[in-house]
Amino acid sequence: MNNIPDEDVTLPETKKIIYQSSKCKGCYYCIEACKRNAILIANQANSKGYYPISIDQEKCTKCGACYIVCPDYVIEIL
Numbered sequence: 001m002n003n004i005p006d007e008d009v010t011l012p013e014t015k016k017i018i019y020q021s022s023k024c025k026g027c028y029y030c031i032e033a034c035k036r037n038a039i040l041i042a043n044q045a046n047s048k049g050y051y052p053i054s055i056d057q058e059k060c061t062k063c064g065a066c067y068i069v070c071p072d073y074v075i076e077i078l
Contacts, residue, residue, distance in 0.1 A: 015062045016078050017055060023074045024052030030066035030075060039066060 024046060030053055031039045038059035046052045053074070055066075067075045 017057070017060055017062050017066075017075065018078060019053060019055055019075045021046050021052035021054075021074075022048070023072050024050055025072055026050040026052065027071060028053070029069040029071070033065040033069045035063075035065065036061055 021042065025048070026041075028041070031041070036059045038056045038061075040054045040056065042052050042054045044051075055075075062077055064077055067077055
């Protein structure tokens with residue numbers, strides 16, 4: 001069963017997405033899940049040696065697809 005939204009869903013503007021690059025292990029499931037191409041691979045490795053994600057806040061609609069697929073709880077929607 002796939003819980004990723006099939007349609008573009010935009011959360012209210014009061015919502016914001018945050019991510020902790022220090023927790024990212026570079027699985028990049030979130031990049032595959034993002035329909036807006038708002039998630040990229042950062043240019044610099046984190047303290048664990050992984051290249052974490054970077055989220056383009058302008059492109060992000062805060063649909064939650066990345067949050068759903070992230071196995072390491074890197075992404076939060078507040």
